[in-house]
Amino acid sequence: MPANERRFWICEHAHVMGEIKSIVVNGRTVRALMLYERSVYFNELPADIPELRGKVIGSMDAIRCTICGRTRDWIIGEDGMQALLSRVS
Numbered sequence: 001m002p003a004n005e006r007r008f009w010i011c012e013h014a015h016v017m018g019e020i021k022s023i024v025v026n027g028r029t030v031r032a033l034m035l036y037e038r039s040v041y042f043n044e045l046p047a048d049i050p051e052l053r054g055k056v057i058g059s060m061d062a063i064r065c066t067i068c069g070r071t072r073d074w075i076i077g078e079d080g081m082q083a084l085l086s087r088v089s
């Protein structure tokens with residue numbers, strides 16, 4: 001997969017809630033969710049991405065789509081958990 005390929009995080013109604021990016025934490029590459037301030041339609045992607053609501057590295061429950069109100073959980077992968085644990089220990 002090319003490094004610059006955008007990986008969207010989408011609700012079940014095909015609204016883009018954010019993007020998945022690889023970031024480095026403590027020398028490990030982990031997945032982070034770059035959460036948009038508001039959802040956008042996947043088939044009408046704006047040229048500029050919306051403002052970011054925040055960056056989620058750990059898990060977060062019930063992130064709400066601002067278009068349809070559906071929620072989705074962001075689950076951190078094992079790699080990310082290891083990186084976070086090594087940061088606090």
Ligand SMILES: [Zn+2]
Nearest residue numbers: 011015065068
């Ligand atoms: Zn939605």
